[in-house]
Structure formats: C-alpha cells, structure tokens
Amino acid sequence: MTTGASEPLLALSNVNTFYGQAQVHFDLSITVGRGHIVCLLGGNASGKSTTMKIILGLVKPRSGDVTFDGASLLGLTTPQIVRRGIASVPEARRLFADMSVRENILMGAFVRNDRDAVAQDLDKMLTLFPKLGQRLSQRAGSLSGGEQQMVAMARALMSRPRMIVMDEPTMGLSPLYVDRVLELIRTINQEGVSVFMVEQNASLALEIAHEAYVLQTGKIVLSGPARALRDDPRIRDAYLGGSEAA
Amino acid sequence: MSSWLDYTINGLIVGNVYALVAVGLALIFGVSRLINFAQGSIYLVGAYIGWVAVVQLHTPLPLTIIVVAVAAAIVGLIIERFGLRPLQNSVRIAPLLATIGISFVLDQLVMLTFSPNPRALPSQLPDVRFQVGGGTIGPLDLLIAGVGLTSALLLFVFLRYSKLGWAVRATAQDRDAAMQMGVDVNHVNQAVFGIAAALGGVSGLLVGMYYNQIDTAMSLQATLKGVVAEVVGGAGNVPGAVIGSLLLGLVESYGVAVFGTSYRNLFAFLLLVIVLVLRPNGLFASARQAPPEPLTGTFIAPSRPVRIPRWALLVTAGVFAILPFFPVSFYVLQTLINAWLLGMLALSLTLVAGTVGQVSLGHAALLAIGAYTSALLSLTLSVPVGLAIIAGGLMSAALGTLLISPSFRLRGHYVSIATLAIGEIVSLVILNWESVTRGPIGISGIPPLSLFGYDLVSPTSIYWFSFVVLVVLALLQGRLLGSHLGRSFRAIRDDDIAARAYGLGLNRYKSLAFIFGGFAAGVSGGIAAHLYSYINHETFNTQQSILALTVVILGGLGNVVGAIVGAVALVGLPEVFRIAAEYRILIYGIVLLLLVRFRPQGLLGTI
Known part of the structure; x- marks a missing residue:
C-alpha cells in the first residue's frame, strides 16, 4: 500500500483495540503516504472514530504499532503526538465555545513559540477562510455549523502540521458548506499537508481522496486507490453493511 | 447598635474572603469537574502558617502574605500530584472522596501539631477606624478589599493574556480538544491547584487576622462557605464565584443584623438550597451551560460483589448473638x-x-x-x-x-x-x-x-x-x-x-x-x-456523616453485609490497636484515601 518509493508518513500495523471485553479493531493496518489524502469509510460502530483516537493517543491499542515518520507513537501522550506534527479536526468540531474565534484559532498554535510567525499564519488563515475575518472577536459557540468547521480547520492548520486527521468533516453541514470543506481539504493538501479523514459519506470522500479503506466491524474489508473504489459495486455493500461478516 | 452601612461593609469584606476560597473552587471545578473538599483545609493551613510567621518569626505583613501564598501553593501542588493525579482514570466519585480524605488528614495534622485550642492571630495593622458616612472602616478592611481586588485582577490578566491561562480556559471548556491542541492537562491541573491553594491560604490568613483568632474548626466552615458561593455563582464560573461570594457575605451580614449571630450559617445554607432548587447551574449560568455531570452509573465503581455463603453468615451472626455468654x-x-x-x-x-x-x-x-x-x-x-x-x-x-x-x-x-x-x-x-x-x-x-x-x-x-x-x-x-x-x-x-x-x-x-x-x-x-x-x-x-460514608465505601457501596463489616472494622480496629482518640480521624482519612486509590469497590464489592 506504500506509495512510490518513499516510506509512508503514518502507519498503523496489526492494531488490536479493546474497550473492556469488547474488541473494536481486528488486526487493523492502514498507511498514509506523504502528501496524500486517505479516507477511512465505514458505517456506525465500525471503529472509525476509535481509529482517530488511536492515532492521537487518546486510546491505546492492546497490540500492534502506530508509527509516524518511522517512529512509534505508542508511548506518547496526546500533547507529545501533537508536537510531532499531527493536528486534528475532531468530530462535531469541538471548538472552545466560550473563547473568541481569534482565541480558538490561536489555540491551534499552542505548541509553537514563534510569535511573529504565528501572527503571520493567522493572517494567512483569514485569506484562506475570508469569512472568519468579521467574526474574530465573536464567541466561537455563536457561529453556524459551517463557520465552526472553518474555525476548526484553521485551528488545526495553525500548528503547521505535517498531517491533519479529520473526523467526519462534513457531518451536519449544509450541501453548500460540504463542497467548500472538500475544496479546502484539497487546498490544504496541495500545500503539502497529508490528510487522514474518517467519513460516512463515501461518494464525497472518494472524490478527493487518493486512497481509501473500508472498515466494517473493526476489520478492513476493502482498500485501494480511491479511483478504483469509486466504481466498485462492493463499496456500496460494504459501506452500507449489507453482508454482516463474523 | 451598628449602622446598616457597617453591616454592608462587613458583608462585603467577609464576601471578599469567601471569594478567595470560591474562586479557587471554581477554577478547579472548571478544569476537572471536581468539587475540592480539601479547599478549606488549605485555608486552615494558610492561617496556621501565617500564625507561625507572625507570632514566632515576626515577619512583616507583606512578607507574611507571600510566605503563606507560597507555602499554601506548595500544599496544593502536593495534593494534586499525589492525591488526585493517580485517580485520573478512576471512577468519578474517587477524586471527590479523595479530597474529603485529604481534608481529614490535613485538618488532623494541623490539630495534632498546634493543639485544638484557638490561637490569637494579630493583624500587625494599627487599630484605628475611619468614619465613612454612617459607618466605620479600618485598615484591615482595606487590606482585605485590596487583596481581593488585586487577586481578581491578576487572575483576569493570567486567564486572558498568558498562554497557560488560555490552556486553563480551553481545558475547562473541552478537555479532549485542549489535549489535541497540545495542552498538557497535568500542567493545567497543577497550575489551577497551585493558584487555588495560594488564594485559599491567603484567605485563611486574612480571616484569622479579621477575627483575631484561628482554630481547626475553620476548615469545614470555609469549605462549606466556598462551595455555597461557588454554586450560587455557577459551578466553574470564576466571575460568578466572586459575585456569589459577595452576595453570600451580604446575606449573612444582614441576616445576623436582623436575627442574631447563631443564624449566620443558616442563611448561607438556605441560600444554597434555594439556588440549587431554582437555578442549579447558578444565578449567572447562561442557557448553554448544563454542567456535564456524568450519569451516576459511571460515578460509582462497578464490580462483582464477593459472594458469602449463607451458612457462613448464619454462623457469624450466631457467634455474635451468643457472644455475651462468653467471658468478654x-x-x-x-x-x-x-x-x-x-x-x-x-x-x-x-x-x-x-x-x-x-x-x-x-x-x-x-x-x-x-x-x-x-x-x-x-x-x-x-x-x-x-x-x-x-x-x-x-x-x-x-x-x-x-x-x-x-x-x-x-x-x-x-x-x-x-x-x-x-x-x-x-x-x-x-x-x-x-x-x-x-x-x-x-x-x-x-x-x-x-x-x-x-x-x-x-x-x-x-x-x-x-x-x-x-x-x-x-x-x-x-x-x-x-x-x-x-x-x-x-x-x-x-x-x-x-x-x-x-x-x-x-x-x-x-x-x-x-x-x-x-x-x-x-x-x-x-x-x-x-x-x-x-x-x-x-x-x-458532619464528621459522622463522613465516617458513615467511609464505612459504606469500605464495605462496598450498596452491599448490606459490607456496611456491617465496614462498621465493625472502622469502630473495632482502632480499639484493637489501641489507637489514641486524637489519631482516629486521621486514620479514617488515611483509610478513605487508600480505599479510593486501591480498592474503590470496597472490601466486599459494590452491588
């Protein structure tokens, strides 16, 4: 699954995860190539969000390994993982509702100490997300869902990450904003940031992704280049959970 | 007969002192959704450190305040590091119980060190009073008001403009999201406990000077008043805690003016119950804020209870029933x-x-x-x-x-x-x-x-x-x-x-x-x-209420046999080991801490 000659940026290999007695992941292996957009598809309770949490160190797998740029992330805390260059856009945005939009975006740069460059990056965000300019001193909680998604993406970019992980970035957005968000993910990616996204909306995600994996009750049932998967009849079955395996 | 203005001034001054405690509680609640029942003990420790500084070391007033703030902050950091951090992944009731245990231990240590007798804590300020309108105000009143305002200002600047302050606010609003921004939540907890303890300690010092007396009963009172003020202002709401404190101070002061001193606390608790019933999120909570209390199920440690065969219970009960026939x-x-x-x-x-x-x-x-x-x-x-x-x-x-x-x-x-x-x-x-x-x-x-x-x-x-x-x-x-x-x-x-x-x-x-x-x-x-x-x-x-809770946790929550076993153990073991009465509460506190840490489901398990 590695792309080209270079080793992958992120690799999950043979990950098994449990919540108490219940097994969530069965020998999960996923790789994200440098500069690629990779999406993980799956229905409810397939283990998608847990995959995000494994990458961010919020949940620890029982066995297997997670490496970023060749080094294991397993012993690290979430803040340490963030410092390695992974930023996140959590499910349902998870903004700091009582802080202003400006404060929210700047919180993204929490791990950085180069104040001047941070200020420049803030300006850059405002050109990337022009709508946020008028909202800077507003409470983040008072924005619409689409605007909040913009803030969450700007916040993630402020750490100058090498990779962004996104949990259902289009969830709960109006069709207009869904297109905007996909467009922005492409733009971010073109600037050299790898993207790993978890999505329920398969057809949209496959439009922008390079590779995709389909997760069903904790197992990868299908994977490959997004272009190939787009035309695969099985994707609909697997995605909709038509044939329940094990 | 003092004037109404005097009662107002008194209410605001006392309110200021409560605010120093309540703000700390609000900060801690905001960051870790925990009501810190040990806050009053830090206040007590602050008062006694102040006493040592003033009476034995003869430190000047500004130095006394600094010494108390630093020493109390260190106590707060120790509580966070060794009392609460190990419980991070524990059930939600664990940290709450731990702070109760810590407060028992701290209070008893102070009592054993300094004896339970009250001590005088001189204020080191000239005893003059100025006429203001129809009332009077003294230098100590001004000092307390000054410390209160300065602390509020410093806290505001810290939360608004420092990086750590931002981390504190972000963590309070969404802990997981803050971690995903790279915030180390342990640092935030440390900062918050240190600040809360420093403020609480200084509050204890000022109260001791205000009444020119300190004793170990101050601790529980301070915790209760701080909690009242915090909940009135809205749990976790820092400005709300300040306003809640001033309100509490005024209510108490006017209540005392009308009905007499023994009614002071009654008004405080009635205010709390009224607010809890009518506006459980506090007077200033906006609609957004339903404090994310856990469902009670995650509050208590789940476990499989220890099965005791029926015959063993019968035999044990029989032995206790015929015990008086033996030469005991x-x-x-x-x-x-x-x-x-x-x-x-x-x-x-x-x-x-x-x-x-x-x-x-x-x-x-x-x-x-x-x-x-x-x-x-x-x-x-x-x-x-x-x-x-x-x-x-x-x-x-x-x-x-x-x-x-x-x-x-x-x-x-x-x-x-x-x-x-x-x-x-x-x-x-x-x-x-x-x-x-x-x-x-x-x-x-x-x-x-x-x-x-x-x-x-x-x-x-x-x-x-x-x-x-x-x-x-x-x-x-x-x-x-x-x-x-x-x-x-x-x-x-x-x-x-x-x-x-x-x-x-x-x-x-x-x-x-x-x-x-x-x-x-x-x-x-x-x-x-x-x-x-x-x-x-x-x-x-209240000590008996807490003792009963310790018994129940010792036996296993919900466990009938456990409750009786716990009672026999907690009453009996100190007798067996001939532990002197003054150490008993200390032992109970330590038992509670050890249980919460190592066996939150109790001896016989929760049912």
Whole structure:
C-alpha cells in the first residue's frame, strides 16, 4: 500500500483495540503516504472514530504499532503526538465555545513559540477562510455549523502540521458548506499537508481522496486507490453493511 | 447598635474572603469537574502558617502574605500530584472522596501539631477606624478589599493574556480538544491547584487576622462557605464565584443584623438550597451551560460483589448473638454496641448512596432527627422508650425525605452538596429552635433504653437489643434489594435517563429509598439518644456523616453485609490497636484515601 518509493508518513500495523471485553479493531493496518489524502469509510460502530483516537493517543491499542515518520507513537501522550506534527479536526468540531474565534484559532498554535510567525499564519488563515475575518472577536459557540468547521480547520492548520486527521468533516453541514470543506481539504493538501479523514459519506470522500479503506466491524474489508473504489459495486455493500461478516 | 452601612461593609469584606476560597473552587471545578473538599483545609493551613510567621518569626505583613501564598501553593501542588493525579482514570466519585480524605488528614495534622485550642492571630495593622458616612472602616478592611481586588485582577490578566491561562480556559471548556491542541492537562491541573491553594491560604490568613483568632474548626466552615458561593455563582464560573461570594457575605451580614449571630450559617445554607432548587447551574449560568455531570452509573465503581455463603453468615451472626455468654469484657460489648449503631446508619447510607446512587454527605441529620424525636417524646410526653424510638425512625423517614426532596432533581456532585447543606440546616435549626430543642443547652436526662417496661441498662441487654434491631433491618434491606424494587433502584443509579424512559418515576423511587434509609438511621439515632442520655446540636455532626460514608465505601457501596463489616472494622480496629482518640480521624482519612486509590469497590464489592 506504500506509495512510490518513499516510506509512508503514518502507519498503523496489526492494531488490536479493546474497550473492556469488547474488541473494536481486528488486526487493523492502514498507511498514509506523504502528501496524500486517505479516507477511512465505514458505517456506525465500525471503529472509525476509535481509529482517530488511536492515532492521537487518546486510546491505546492492546497490540500492534502506530508509527509516524518511522517512529512509534505508542508511548506518547496526546500533547507529545501533537508536537510531532499531527493536528486534528475532531468530530462535531469541538471548538472552545466560550473563547473568541481569534482565541480558538490561536489555540491551534499552542505548541509553537514563534510569535511573529504565528501572527503571520493567522493572517494567512483569514485569506484562506475570508469569512472568519468579521467574526474574530465573536464567541466561537455563536457561529453556524459551517463557520465552526472553518474555525476548526484553521485551528488545526495553525500548528503547521505535517498531517491533519479529520473526523467526519462534513457531518451536519449544509450541501453548500460540504463542497467548500472538500475544496479546502484539497487546498490544504496541495500545500503539502497529508490528510487522514474518517467519513460516512463515501461518494464525497472518494472524490478527493487518493486512497481509501473500508472498515466494517473493526476489520478492513476493502482498500485501494480511491479511483478504483469509486466504481466498485462492493463499496456500496460494504459501506452500507449489507453482508454482516463474523 | 451598628449602622446598616457597617453591616454592608462587613458583608462585603467577609464576601471578599469567601471569594478567595470560591474562586479557587471554581477554577478547579472548571478544569476537572471536581468539587475540592480539601479547599478549606488549605485555608486552615494558610492561617496556621501565617500564625507561625507572625507570632514566632515576626515577619512583616507583606512578607507574611507571600510566605503563606507560597507555602499554601506548595500544599496544593502536593495534593494534586499525589492525591488526585493517580485517580485520573478512576471512577468519578474517587477524586471527590479523595479530597474529603485529604481534608481529614490535613485538618488532623494541623490539630495534632498546634493543639485544638484557638490561637490569637494579630493583624500587625494599627487599630484605628475611619468614619465613612454612617459607618466605620479600618485598615484591615482595606487590606482585605485590596487583596481581593488585586487577586481578581491578576487572575483576569493570567486567564486572558498568558498562554497557560488560555490552556486553563480551553481545558475547562473541552478537555479532549485542549489535549489535541497540545495542552498538557497535568500542567493545567497543577497550575489551577497551585493558584487555588495560594488564594485559599491567603484567605485563611486574612480571616484569622479579621477575627483575631484561628482554630481547626475553620476548615469545614470555609469549605462549606466556598462551595455555597461557588454554586450560587455557577459551578466553574470564576466571575460568578466572586459575585456569589459577595452576595453570600451580604446575606449573612444582614441576616445576623436582623436575627442574631447563631443564624449566620443558616442563611448561607438556605441560600444554597434555594439556588440549587431554582437555578442549579447558578444565578449567572447562561442557557448553554448544563454542567456535564456524568450519569451516576459511571460515578460509582462497578464490580462483582464477593459472594458469602449463607451458612457462613448464619454462623457469624450466631457467634455474635451468643457472644455475651462468653467471658468478654464490658469494653468489648461497648465497642460492638457502637459498631451496631454505626452499622444501622451505614445500612441507611449504603442504600441511598450505593443502591440508588445519591451520595449523601449529610446523613448525620437523620440520626439527629431520630434522636431528638425519641428523646423529646419519652421525656416530655412520657411515651414508652421502645415506641419513642420507632417514632424517631418514622419521623426521620418522613422529615428526612421531605427535606431532601428538593434535591431529587440533582445529580452526581450536586446531590452531595445539597445533602451536606441540608444536614447543616438541620443542625442549625436544632440550635436555634430553642422552644422545642432547648437550643445550645441540649437535652439531658433522657430516660434509658427500656422494652415493655423493663429497663435495659446492662451492657449485655443493650448489646442484644441493638444487635437484634440491626439484624432485622439488614434482613429487611436484603429482601428489598432482591425484589423488583431493588432492581429499579439500581436502574436509577446506573442510568437515570434510561430508567425514566422505561417508565420509572425517579422521585417516587428516590423517596422510597430515603424513607427506608431514613427509618434505619432514625432508629440508630433514637437508640443512641437513650444510650447517651444527653444530646445537643453537635452530637450528630458532619464528621459522622463522613465516617458513615467511609464505612459504606469500605464495605462496598450498596452491599448490606459490607456496611456491617465496614462498621465493625472502622469502630473495632482502632480499639484493637489501641489507637489514641486524637489519631482516629486521621486514620479514617488515611483509610478513605487508600480505599479510593486501591480498592474503590470496597472490601466486599459494590452491588
């Protein structure tokens, strides 16, 4: 699954995860190539969000390994993982509702100490997300869902990450904003940031992704280049959970 | 007669002192959703460090304040690092209980070091007063106001402009999201505990100077007042805590002006209960903020209870039943009588806190109601003692349930705060309702235990009497837990929303639990009253409520046999090891801490 000659940026290999007695992941292996957009598809309770949490160190797998740029992330805390260059856009945005939009975006740069460059990056965000300019001193909680998604993406970019992980970035957005968000993910990616996204909306995600994996009750049932998967009849079955395996 | 202006000034000054405690509580609650019951102990430590600095080291005032702030902050950091951080992945009730244990330990250490006698803490300021309008104001008033304002300003700047301050606010709003921004939550906790402790310590110093006296009873009072102010302002809301504190100070000051000093605390707790019932999120909570209390199920450690075979229970009960036939000393019987009485209280609490999940911190009030009812009935109306005790149980069941009913709509920590306040209110009503309860003098000459006209005065007969009552109550409770009703109780504890969705009326079941539990506790209090022959408003205090909770946790929440085992262990072991009385509370605190850390499900497991 590695792309080209270079080793992958992120690799999950043979990950098994449990919540108490219940097994969530069965020998999960996923790789994200440098500069690629990779999406993980799956229905409810397939283990998608847990995959995000494994990458961010919020949940620890029982066995297997997670490496970023060749080094294991397993012993690290979430803040340490963030410092390695992974930023996140959590499910349902998870903004700091009582802080202003400006404060929210700047919180993204929490791990950085180069104040001047941070200020420049803030300006850059405002050109990337022009709508946020008028909202800077507003409470983040008072924005619409689409605007909040913009803030969450700007916040993630402020750490100058090498990779962004996104949990259902289009969830709960109006069709207009869904297109905007996909467009922005492409733009971010073109600037050299790898993207790993978890999505329920398969057809949209496959439009922008390079590779995709389909997760069903904790197992990868299908994977490959997004272009190939787009035309695969099985994707609909697997995605909709038509044939329940094990 | 002082002027109204004087009362206003006094209220604002006292409010300022409360604010220093309450702001710390609000910061901690904001970041870790924890009510820090050890905050008052840090305040106590601050006062005594101040005393050492002023009286023994003769430090000048500014240096005293700095010394106290730094020393208290260090205590706060130690509490965070060794008391609470190990519990991070534990059940939600664990940190709450840990702070209670820590407060016991700290208070007792201060008491053992400095003796329980009050000490004078001179303010080092000139004793002059300036006329202002119709009132007067002194340099100490100005100092307290100055410290309050400066702290508020520094805190504002810290939260608004420093990187760590941003991290504190972000963590308070969404802990996981803050971690995903790279915020180290442990650093945030440290910062918050350090700041809260520094403010609390300075508050203790200033109060000591204001009243020119410090003693170890300050600790619990400070915690209670701080919690009241914080909840009034909205838990976790820092500016709200300041306003809540000033409001509390004024309410108390005007209350004292109109009704007298003994009413001071009554007003504080009534304010708390009113706010909890009408606006549980505080006076200033906006619609957004429903504090994310956990469902009660995650509040208590789940476990598989230890199965004890029926024959083993029968044999053990049989051994205790025939114990007086063996040559055991009166001392042993006396100790076991205390254990049986505590066992009845523990049965009551384990039902309410363990089975139904309402962690009560005011259970001693049920003892008091039962004790006063039984004592007064037998003394003034010559009701036979046996009947009077049953009446005491019924009164506790009825009145206790009625008093607690406003808190039925609350969950988790808020139940604990409300029950704590209601417990204090009962004790304060007993203190102030002199025509019935004889107020601070207490009730003496309570007739001894008797049954069908026979006085039970020998330790042997009292032993049997209390043992039989305990066994009957335990059997009843065992039956209750095995029934459909018991299952409904546990359903409410584990997920009250789901329980409601299945058609369980929460209020009805919570009432039933408190009625049953109130009866057991009332009977225990009634027996105790006739045993002691003298009771007053302090006989059944918060310390006993906490002791009962420790017993219940030791045995395993909800576990009937566990409650009795816990009572015997906690009453008996200090006797076996001949631990001097003044160390006992310290031991209880340490036991509670160790349990929470290493066996939160108790000895016999939660049911």
